[in-house]
Amino acid sequence: MQMIRVGFIALVMLALAVVPVVANAIDEPFYVSLFTRMLVLAIAASSLNLVLGYGGMVSFGHAAYLGLGSYVVGIGFYHAANDGMDWALNGWMHLALAIIIPGLAALLIGAISLRTRGVYFIMITLAFSQMLYYFFIGLERYGGDDGLSLWYLSDFGSVMDLNDDSQLYYLAYGLLLLVLFILYRLVNSRFGMVVRGAKSNERRLMAVGFPTYRYRLVAFGISGAICGVAGFLMANQSEFVSTSEMHWVHSGDLIVMVVLGGMGTLFGPVLGAVGFLMLEQYLPELMEGVCHIIGGSSCGIAGEYWKMVFGPLLILIVLFARGGIDGLLQGKVGRNV
Amino acid sequence: MNWILLIEQTLNGLQLGLLLFLLAAGLTLVFGIMDLVNLAHGSLYMVGAYFAATFTAWTGSFVLAVVLTLPATLLVGAVVEVVCLRTLYDRDHLDQVLATFGLILFFNELVRLVWGPAGLSVPLPEFLSNSLELAPGLIYPSYRLAIIIASLLAAFFLYWLVARTRIGMLIRAGASNREMVGALGVNIRFLFTIVFGLGAALAGLAGLMAAPISTVEIGMGENVLILAFVVIVIGGIGSIRGAFVSALLIGLIDTVGRAFLPDVIGGFFDDEFADAAAPALASMSIYLLMAVILAFRPEGLFSARNG
Numbered sequence: 001m002q003m004i005r006v007g008f009i010a011l012v013m014l015a016l017a018v019v020p021v022v023a024n025a026i027d028e029p030f031y032v033s034l035f036t037r038m039l040v041l042a043i044a045a046s047s048l049n050l051v052l053g054y055g056g057m058v059s060f061g062h063a064a065y066l067g068l069g070s071y072v073v074g075i076g077f078y079h080a081a082n083d084g085m086d087w088a089l090n091g092w093m094h095l096a097l098a099i100i101i102p103g104l105a106a107l108l109i110g111a112i113s114l115r116t117r118g119v120y121f122i123m124i125t126l127a128f129s130q131m132l133y134y135f136f137i138g139l140e141r142y143g144g145d146d147g148l149s150l151w152y153l154s155d156f157g158s159v160m161d162l163n164d165d166s167q168l169y170y171l172a173y174g175l176l177l178l179v180l181f182i183l184y185r186l187v188n189s190r191f192g193m194v195v196r197g198a199k200s201n202e203r204r205l206m207a208v209g210f211p212t213y214r215y216r217l218v219a220f221g222i223s224g225a226i227c228g229v230a231g232f233l234m235a236n237q238s239e240f241v242s243t244s245e246m247h248w249v250h251s252g253d254l255i256v257m258v259v260l261g262g263m264g265t266l267f268g269p270v271l272g273a274v275g276f277l278m279l280e281q282y283l284p285e286l287m288e289g290v291c292h293i294i295g296g297s298s299c300g301i302a303g304e305y306w307k308m309v310f311g312p313l314l315i316l317i318v319l320f321a322r323g324g325i326d327g328l329l330q331g332k333v334g335r336n337v
Numbered sequence: 338m339n340w341i342l343l344i345e346q347t348l349n350g351l352q353l354g355l356l357l358f359l360l361a362a363g364l365t366l367v368f369g370i371m372d373l374v375n376l377a378h379g380s381l382y383m384v385g386a387y388f389a390a391t392f393t394a395w396t397g398s399f400v401l402a403v404v405l406t407l408p409a410t411l412l413v414g415a416v417v418e419v420v421c422l423r424t425l426y427d428r429d430h431l432d433q434v435l436a437t438f439g440l441i442l443f444f445n446e447l448v449r450l451v452w453g454p455a456g457l458s459v460p461l462p463e464f465l466s467n468s469l470e471l472a473p474g475l476i477y478p479s480y481r482l483a484i485i486i487a488s489l490l491a492a493f494f495l496y497w498l499v500a501r502t503r504i505g506m507l508i509r510a511g512a513s514n515r516e517m518v519g520a521l522g523v524n525i526r527f528l529f530t531i532v533f534g535l536g537a538a539l540a541g542l543a544g545l546m547a548a549p550i551s552t553v554e555i556g557m558g559e560n561v562l563i564l565a566f567v568v569i570v571i572g573g574i575g576s577i578r579g580a581f582v583s584a585l586l587i588g589l590i591d592t593v594g595r596a597f598l599p600d601v602i603g604g605f606f607d608d609e610f611a612d613a614a615a616p617a618l619a620s621m622s623i624y625l626l627m628a629v630i631l632a633f634r635p636e637g638l639f640s641a642r643n644g
Contacts, residue, residue, distance in 0.1 A: 058431050112628050116635045119374055119430055119574060123566045124631055130563050131624035138617025248563065252376075252438045259435055308446040314439030318432050319424060 005329035009267045012274065016173060020166040032165045033237065038277045039172040040233045043179050045257040045269035047226035052255065053264035054187055055219050056199030058122045061109070061129030062254050065102035065224040067246030069231020071136060072098040074148045074241030078141075081152065091154035091162070098232035099225045105132075106224020110217045126248055133246045147242025154236055162236050172233050176270070179226055184266055186222070195219045256314060262326025271325045283310060341475050346596040347589065352481050354588020355488030359543035360565040361572070361580040362495055363536025369512045369575025371529055373422060374430050376437040378540055378565070379558025380444035381417075385410045385541025386548040386557060387448055390457040399462035399549070406545045407538050414537020418530050426529075445555050456554035484546050491542060492581060498535075499577065508532060512575060564591075567627050572637055579639030587623050595619040 016035065023031040044066050051057040072094055079088040087093075109128045116124055137145050153162040162168045186192050197205045198212040205212050235241050253276065261272025284306040291299035321328065364378050388409050392402035421440065425433050465480040499505035507528055510518045519525040544558070551557070568587050572579025599615035606614075630638065 052431075058434065060434065112632050116631055119368065120570060120631070120635065120637075122374065122430060122434060123570045124627070126563065127567050127570070127624050127627055131621050131628075134620035134624075135617050138614075138620055140616075249559070252434075255431075255435065256438070259431075305446050305450055307442045308450070311439040311441070311443030311446065314442070315421065315436045318428075318435045318439070322432075 002330070005326070008329055009271070012271065013267075016274075020169045024166070029165060032169055034277065034281065036165070036169050036172050036233075036237045038274050039169070039176050040230050040237060041254070041257060041277065042270040042273040043172070043176050043233070044227050044230035045254055045261070045273045046176075046179055046183060047223045047230065048254050049258050049263065049265075049269045050183060050186070050195075050223045050226070051216075051220055052258055053262075053268070054192065054199065055195045055216060057114070057216065057220065058255070059113075059125045059220070059223070060122045060248070060251050060255065061125035061127075062223075062227055063246050063248065063250035064109075064129035064132045065106055065227035066231040066234060066250070066254075067132065067136065067243065068102040068105055069098040069228035070235035070241045070245060071142070071231075072101060072228070073154055073232055073235035074150065075142055076154075077150045077152055077241075078143075078148060089152055089155040091156035094154045095229070095232055098228040100228075102228030102231065103221050103225030106227075107217065107221040110220035110224075114213060114216055114220065126251065129246065129251055130248060133243055133248070136243045136246065143242065145243065147240055147244070150235065150239045150241065153239065154232070168233075168236060172237075175229060175233065179229070180266060180270070182226075187266070191215065191218070259322075260317060260324050262324035265326045268324055268326040275325055279310065279313075342596065343593075344472075344475055345477065346593050348477060348481065348485070350589035350592035351585065352484050352488075352588070353592055354585040355485060355492070356543045356547060357561070357564055357568050357588055358581050358584035359488055359491060359539045360561060361568040361584050362492070362577055363539040364565055365569045365572070365575055365577060365580045366508070366532055367536050368569070370508060370515070370532055371426055373426060374433045374437065375422070376434060376562065377417070377440035377444065378536070379562030380441055381410055381414055381537045381540040381558070382544040382547075382561060383448065383553075383555070383558035384413055384444065385544030386459075386553045387452055387457070387544075388541065389545035389548045390459045390553050391452075393459055399459075403545060406541055410541025410544075411534040411538040414540075415530050415534040417537070418533040422533065423526070423529075441559070448555055454555065456552040458552060459548040461549045480549065484550075487542075487546060491539065495539070495577065504528075504531070564623070567623055570637055571627050571630050573639040574637065576637070576639040579637060583638060586626075590626060591619075591623050594622045598622070 016039065019035040020032050023029060023035075044062065047065075048059060048062045051059050076088040076090075076094055076097075079085045109125065113121055113124045113128065136142070142148060156162065160167045160171060162171070187196070194205065194210050194212065194215045197210075198216055202212050231245075234245065257272035257276045258269050259272070260275055261270065262268030284304065287306055287309060288299045317324070323330065360378065360382060363381075364375060367373055367375050367378075385406055388406040389399075389402050392405045392409075393399055396402060396405070417440070421436070425436055428436075461480050465483050468476045468478050469482065470476050497505075499508055507518065507523055511523075511525065511528055511532075515525060518528075540558075543561075547561075564587065568584045569580055571587070572581075572583035595616075598619045599611050602615050602618070603611035
């Protein structure tokens with residue numbers, strides 16, 4: 001089974017590497033933006049996986065860091081476009097700030113949230129992300145409820161041009177690989193051992209003398225910073241920044257991606273993000289097709305209500321396939337994997 | 338400061354707080370007794386509002402609609418419990434969050450299928466559509482007063498049910514030790530279904546009362562659900578008393594903050610800053626309150642578990 005798993009993951013990563021080439025060859029540029037979204041969400045889900053999968057901290061507010069990262073780009077654009085501050089479009093600065101600001105926000109939110117446990121932690125992270133959500137809705141200056149359309153993207157000078165969808169795609173792909181490498185090193189370091197140990201038995205670790213609170217807090221901060229990078233990419237991909245990306249439903253989506261792919265595995269969130277967006281994209285068509293096969297009438301609306309299948313599907317995955325896609329590849333099926 | 342406005346806003350805050358309490362009471366009961374995080378509670382609120390809209394249109398009477406909606410939402414809650422949530426009690430909280438998240442998607446789509454994507458509006462009942470003059474110069478819509486009174490009655494009924502009846506005794510016993518209650522021969526599964534149905538009916542009541550003064554639309558339960566979460570986290574999960582106190586606190590702070598924060602900030606800073614900052618700050622205020630309370634009392638104000 002291990003061979004199948006490694007082979008499958010390698011195949012997915014390789015396939016992702018050639019998406020723009022293939023898409024341009026078959027003249028379907030839409031796929032480039034669809035797959036860029038997958039990569040962006042794969043980065044975000046991987047960051048969540050660090051705290052959720054490895055650390056056992058159920059953060060229900062990661063959309064906030066995604067939003068903060070994208071607002072770095074949005075606010076920079078706003079000042080460049082309206083106040084003539086051209087330096088505010090600098091891509092390197094955007095990238096740096098999209099790491100620092102969400103990272104600091106995560107440290108601050110984590111410092112308070114990590115004092116709590118269990119359900120309280122779930123709800124307090126949710127509430128903090130709602131707080132940021134309403135904060136940005138209240139900021140009329142930067143679009144408020146309506147969001148900001150970006151007609152200039154982050155400017156990397158002559159290094160790369162994000163207006164070119166393929167270049168943006170490979171930037172996202174490169175950043176995803178970098179993030180996965182960093183997470184791999186992190187999780188297998190002494191630091192990562194402590195974070196993982198705190199998940200399975202915090203009291204024992206504390207008895208051995210590890211200040212687990214600090215370790216968990218740092219992990220939470222790193223997770224927020226990585227999620228901010230995803231936000232930076234998301235703003236440049238959609239050329240639009242709005243509060244809707246910070247809505248709590250997206251925090252739920254991120255958790256779903258992590259669980260769908262396989263919690264606490266390096267490539268699980270990547271598989272989960274790809275799978276999630278594939279379902280979102282093709283489940284409507286699939287349902288319409290099934291409807292035609294069983295001979296139903298007015299099949300157009302069957303596809304419209306795909307979430308009616310998606311929701312219960314989610315429940316079934318939770319109930320019967322805890323290991324997610326990665327678990328299936330390892331041949332582990334059932335509720336207690 | 339304008340006193341009439343202040344009293345009006347306080348009444349509005351009271352009304353919001355009481356509605357939140359009805360939602361939070363069901364949520365906190367379900368959590369306290371069955372140890373279940375139910376994100377789909379907001380969907381029951383939405384379903385209650387839609388039922389109210391339909392029954393009002395059918396019968397032409399809001400009162401009849403109320404009488405029909407309460408058992409209907411209770412039934413929906415009981416069915417959801419039996420079909421789906423029952424298997425989740427012994428799972429960890431992450432599973433519960435995910436599965437009930439799936440339920441939200443399902444309910445939103447179901448409502449869209451049945452009632453269509455457009456929002457509905459429910460007319461104010463005829464006999465409550467006027468306004469009362471509570472004091473010289475203080476005119477307040479009677480429907481909002483009716484909400485306050487009805488919620489207080491529901492809260493009192495809940496108190497009576499939990500503190501004074503046999504079923505309430507079992508509920509409290511189930512909250513402190515469910516295995517023991519089961520071992521003593523109480524049909525704990527049936528008790529859970531009843532409690533869940535009760536919580537659903539309370540959420541439905543909140544939804545149907547909110548229906549005439551807001552738009553009945555898909556997703557209307559989600560924002561209110563998060564407020565209800567804040568309420569039970571501040572109040573201490575599992576504590577109905579805590580939910581009552583913190584619901585009123587949240588309702589008042591949110592409403593009064595939105596009304597008066599611009600003036601207060603304007604008193605310290607220039608108007609331009611006040612106009613920009615006040616709406617953002619007002620909508621953040623309750624979350625800030627929650628952060629402060631949890632920083633000092635991580636278990637909430639009235640924790641049910643530790644006294």
